[in-house]
Amino acid sequence: MLTVENLTVEFPGRFGVFTAIEDVSLTIAPGEIHGLVGESGAGKSTIGAAIIGLLQVPGRVANGTMTLGETDLRSLGPVEAHRLRGERISMIFQDPQTSLNPLMTIEDQLIETIQAHEDISTSDARARAIALLEEIGITDATSRIKAYPHQFSGGMRQRVVIALALCTNPELIIADEPTTALDVAVQSQVLDLIQRLANTRGIGFLLITHDIGVIAQITDNVTVLRNGKVMETGPTDKVLRRPEHPYTSALMAAVPPLDRKLDRFLVPDDDTPDLAAPTGRSAADAEAWLSSGTQALGEGLLVENVTVRFSGNRTSLFRKPPAFTALDDVSMSVRPGTVMGLVGESGSGKSTMAKVITGLVQPSAGRLCLGGTDLPLARERGRKDPSRRLIQMVFQDPYSSLNSRHRIGDILAEPLWLYGLEADADKRRDIAAAMLDLVGLSADAIDRFPHQFSGGQRQRIAVARSLLARPRVLICDEPTSALDVSIQAQILNLLKDLQARFGLTILFISHNLAVVRQMCDDVTVLKGGKVVETGASEAFFTQPDAPYSRELLQLTPGFTSGAAA
Incomplete structure (x- = not known):
C-alpha cells in the first residue's frame, strides 16, 4: 500500500544543509501496523511529515520515492496533496488537546471534517459522526457528541482524534506518539482500538513511538532509526528479540524490564557520570556543599x-x-x-x-x-x-x-x-557550575x-x-x-x-x-x-x-x- 524508497530529507540553513533523513526505505501493507522507533532526533516524525506532505519550511524531500498505491506522493501539486490528506492519509498527533479546537463541540468538528471531503448533508454527517464515536468505544455517543474537548478525559480525547482520522475512510494513518501521555489502562484501550481498526478496516498504520513495550505489543514490523538512518528493519519479534545491529541491541538493553529489577541501565553511548567515584573537582565540590548542610x-x-x-x-444560583x-x-x-x-x-x-x-x-x-x-x-x-x-x-x-x-x-x-x-553572588555561580558537573553537564552550560x-x-x-x-x-x-x-x-x-x-x-x-x-x-x-x-x-x-x-x-x-x- 505504502512504499518509501531511498527517502532523503534536508533542511538548508545559514551554515549549510542538515540531512535529517538519509536513504530510508520501508513498506506498509493494508492492515499492517509498522513501528518506527529510535532516539529523539532520529527522524521518526520527519518521515511521517514527509509522507503526509507537512514538512516544515525550509525542509524538503531531496531524494527518493513515496507511493501510496499507484499514486506518486512527490508528484502531487498543492491542491492534490491537500485533498489526499484526510481522504487517503490521516494523522494522529501526540497531544489530543492541541489537535482539537477548544471552542467547538466534538459534533461540529466531526461534521466539519466529513463535509470538507464529501458532499453530504449535515444530518447524514452527524449520523456518521455518532456511528464513528460508537465504533471507537465512546458510550452514549448521541449525547456526548455535544460536549467540548475539555469535558473529555485524555483517553477519550485521543479516541475523538482517532474518529477524526477515520472520517474519510483513509488507507493509511500515521500515529505519532499516540499514547505517550496516557496511563496504562487508557493506553491499552487506545492500542486495542488501533489493532481492531487495522484488522477490521484493513487500515495501514505507521506507529511512531519511543515506547518499545508498545512496539512489541501491537506492531507487525518495525524499523529502527538513528541519526536519520535505518539501523535495522524486519518483523517485530525478530528485530526486538534477535537484533542483528549493535545499536538495536544497545537500544533494547536500555528498555526497563517489567519482570525483574536491574542495578543499572545499559545505555547506548552512555555519558552518565559515575557518581560512585567522581573524578571532576567540581563534582566533588558540589557533593561537599550538599553534604555540608x-x-x-x-x-x-x-x-x-x-x-x-x-x-x-455552579449550574444554578440557588443550588450548591x-x-x-x-x-x-x-x-x-x-x-x-x-x-x-x-x-x-x-x-x-x-x-x-x-x-x-x-x-x-x-x-x-x-x-x-x-x-x-x-x-x-x-x-x-x-x-x-x-x-x-x-x-x-x-x-x-x-x-x-x-x-x-x-x-x-x-x-x-x-x-x-x-x-x-x-x-x-560569585559563590552562588561557583556552586551552580559544580552542580552542573555533578549531573553530567559541562560548566560552559551555565x-x-x-x-x-x-x-x-x-x-x-x-x-x-x-x-x-x-x-x-x-x-x-x-x-x-x-x-x-x-x-x-x-x-x-x-x-x-x-x-x-x-x-x-x-x-x-x-x-x-x-x-x-x-x-x-x-x-x-x-x-x-x-x-x-x-x-x-x-x-x-x-x-x-x-x-x-x-x-x-x-x-x-x-x-x-x-x-x-
Whole structure:
C-alpha cells in the first residue's frame, strides 16, 4: 500500500544543509501496523511529515520515492496533496488537546471534517459522526457528541482524534506518539482500538513511538532509526528479540524490564557520570556543599488521612454545586532514604497528592509530617516557611518548568538566593557550575539558555536546581515520560546514583510500571483517590494483593530484552 524508497530529507540553513533523513526505505501493507522507533532526533516524525506532505519550511524531500498505491506522493501539486490528506492519509498527533479546537463541540468538528471531503448533508454527517464515536468505544455517543474537548478525559480525547482520522475512510494513518501521555489502562484501550481498526478496516498504520513495550505489543514490523538512518528493519519479534545491529541491541538493553529489577541501565553511548567515584573537582565540590548542610539529606515523610475536595461547577444560583473528592482519606509512609512509587490511572489523585505535599493544594483534612515534625498545610505555608525548601519537585516537562528568558546560571542560583543558602553572588555561580558537573553537564552550560539543550539535558538541569535547595524530600512527577528509552535510562541512572550517594527520600510518580520497578523500594497504588495497596515494591510486582493492582500489571505493555545489568 505504502512504499518509501531511498527517502532523503534536508533542511538548508545559514551554515549549510542538515540531512535529517538519509536513504530510508520501508513498506506498509493494508492492515499492517509498522513501528518506527529510535532516539529523539532520529527522524521518526520527519518521515511521517514527509509522507503526509507537512514538512516544515525550509525542509524538503531531496531524494527518493513515496507511493501510496499507484499514486506518486512527490508528484502531487498543492491542491492534490491537500485533498489526499484526510481522504487517503490521516494523522494522529501526540497531544489530543492541541489537535482539537477548544471552542467547538466534538459534533461540529466531526461534521466539519466529513463535509470538507464529501458532499453530504449535515444530518447524514452527524449520523456518521455518532456511528464513528460508537465504533471507537465512546458510550452514549448521541449525547456526548455535544460536549467540548475539555469535558473529555485524555483517553477519550485521543479516541475523538482517532474518529477524526477515520472520517474519510483513509488507507493509511500515521500515529505519532499516540499514547505517550496516557496511563496504562487508557493506553491499552487506545492500542486495542488501533489493532481492531487495522484488522477490521484493513487500515495501514505507521506507529511512531519511543515506547518499545508498545512496539512489541501491537506492531507487525518495525524499523529502527538513528541519526536519520535505518539501523535495522524486519518483523517485530525478530528485530526486538534477535537484533542483528549493535545499536538495536544497545537500544533494547536500555528498555526497563517489567519482570525483574536491574542495578543499572545499559545505555547506548552512555555519558552518565559515575557518581560512585567522581573524578571532576567540581563534582566533588558540589557533593561537599550538599553534604555540608545543617542536616543530612533524606528524611521520612508521613501522610495521614489526607482528603482533598474540589467544588464543582455552579449550574444554578440557588443550588450548591456538588464537591469532587480527589483524595479520600489517603495515608502512606515514605521511609527515610528510600524511593516510594506512586502509581495509578489518570485521575487517581497522584499529582494532587504531590501538590498537597508541596503546599500547592489545601487539603480538606489530614496531616503531613516530615522527619517527625508536622508540616503546615498550604494556607499556613508562607513563602519563607522552611518546609518550602525541604520539599522540592522535578516536573514532567523540564522545558516548561525552566524560565526560557533566564540563563542556566541564574536559574540554578535562584534557590541559593531565595532560601538564603549563599549570600555571595560569585559563590552562588561557583556552586551552580559544580552542580552542573555533578549531573553530567559541562560548566560552559551555565551561560546558555534552556532552548539550547536537549530534553534529557534540561531534565538534568531541573534535577540540579531541585538539589540546590538542599531538600529532604524530592518529588519526581513523571520525570521521564516524554523521553526516549536511551535518554530515560540516563536520567534514571542519574537519579539512582544521586539517591544512593546522598540518601535522598524520593516520591516517584509514574504510569510506567517497568520504570517504577527499577526505581522504587516501596509502592502505593491509588484508584479514584483512595489507596488500594501499599507495600514493598518487589512484593507488589511478584504477588500483588489488590485485583486492581493485578489489572494494572496485566495492562502494562512488557518487553523482556534478555539483557541484564
